[in-house]
Amino acid sequence: MEIEKIFKEAQDFLPINGTDYIEMYVGNAQQAAYFYRSAFGFQLKAYSGLETGNKTTVSYVLEQDKIRLVLTSSLVKDGPVNTFVNAHGDGVKVVALWVDNATKAWEETTSRGAESYLEPKTVSDENGSVVFSGIHTYGETVHIFVERSAYKGVFLPGFKAISDGFKTEPIGLKYVDHIVGNVKLGEMNKWCQFYEKVMGFTQLVSFDDKDISTEYSALMSKVMSNGNGRIKFPINEPAHGKRKSQIEEYIEFYNDAGVQHIAVATDDIIHTVSELRRRGVQFLNVPAVYYDTVTERVGEIDEDMKRLKELNILIDRDEEGYLLQIFTKPLVTRPTLFFEIIQRKGAQSFGKGNFKALFEAIEREQELRGTL
Incomplete structure (x- = not known):
């Protein structure tokens, strides 16, 4: 995707199309999702949890126009989500960036000194495939690079579309x-x-x-x-x-x-x-x-x-x-x-x-x- 460069000083060896999603680790994803839906007008779009075969975490995907929030909680006593929430409370773990080539994004950033969080990997389901990679940034915050041009599903592989009948009006x-x-x-x-x-x-x-x-x-x-x-x-x-x-x-x-x-x-x-x-x-x-x-x-x-x-x-x-x-x-x-x-x-x-x-x-x- 070609997007006009407006800040000429940027080297831009890592083309980014926009924010793909923001993932928050929270104590209770179900209740947090209700809050952001009822207060901020986000719409429930996708879900991952026990019903989708995920035995360790539960995630609700909320959308409003181009904003996508992912709210994730742990299903197990230990694990990275609970460790994060115990240390920080509810907070942002992932700022995911939409790119054309997640492998190249990882290679460009790690070769320049970034600490790898996730080596490039491809995940697929019946709706196509997504390539992910990731790097660490300040604190425990990470950037996930998401290459989704070959995917037609509701969000990502492992998630299913969901609607519970609770509709709220977007707020703009x-x-x-x-x-x-x-x-x-x-x-x-x-x-x-x-x-x-x-x-x-x-x-x-x-x-x-x-x-x-x-x-x-x-x-x-x-x-x-x-x-x-x-x-x-x-x-x-x-x-x-x-x-x-x-x-x-x-x-x-x-x-x-x-x-x-x-x-x-x-x-x-x-x-x-x-x-x-x-x-x-x-x-x-x-x-x-x-x-x-x-x-x-x-x-x-x-x-x-x-x-x-x-x-x-x-x-x-x-x-x-x-x-x-x-x-x-x-x-x-x-x-x-x-x-x-x-x-x-x-x-x-x-x-x-x-x-x-x-x-x-x-x-x-x-x-x-x-x-x-």
Whole structure:
């Protein structure tokens, strides 16, 4: 598949078509699937478990437009899924990338220093075959390369189509915009270099502790992207502050580096967030005074500012246009993984003008948890 390269600095020796799926290891996949279906409007598409001959894990595959979540739990006392959940709580294990050639993707990355997670293998059923390979990245997070051009099934071999009669309305989520990783102090540059040297990405933007800080805490971040811009991985590390930053809190409870949040795109953030709030999803709140000066900062926008204020949606502008964004509170038991809802109206940035308000909102939550 030929996709236009928009970031010329990217070496792009590893062509990636997009995010194939995100797999979360969770304590109870059945209940987690119900949550993401009823709250976020995902549709149940496929299943693997005892009924499909899988004696060790159970997985539910959920879809909404181009977003695919896989929720996996263990069926046995020990094993890698339970080991992961015991250490980290519910969290992202796999960020799977859709490629044309999984064998070549593995060869390109491991030859440049990546640690192999899965050597290339072909798995088949009556619907065709899929080639997989994989590498380790920060913490216990892995990238699986998925080559699926010869497969016509519902998801992957070993999964069957499933419907239980429970239907929810999608809320307008379109695709994965970016996936953010938190790493330990001093490791941001190491992992940015990994994505540059091992995967051919380029750095889009960098934020230091002057950009992302409050009176009490700070972080630093760099955004890595592949050449076509379909895969963007911001990498965060803590910066020195008077108190514990959100990154330090994450690492304390997650017990390692890992995926902090998944940003999902919508074309109508007012509708999407209205539905999420109606369905009980909780968001970080910024003070009402944020909206007193936001028009001076971002200029005219198409959306109704009153509705944005009611929903607590943030706005920022760059040279290409503007964006609207909002962040959920943690969606899992530990104060770790959350979602961002984002609508881009031309902007290619990440909401730098909102960092201070967002950081202060996170600190208010940390204070309630007693972890600031």
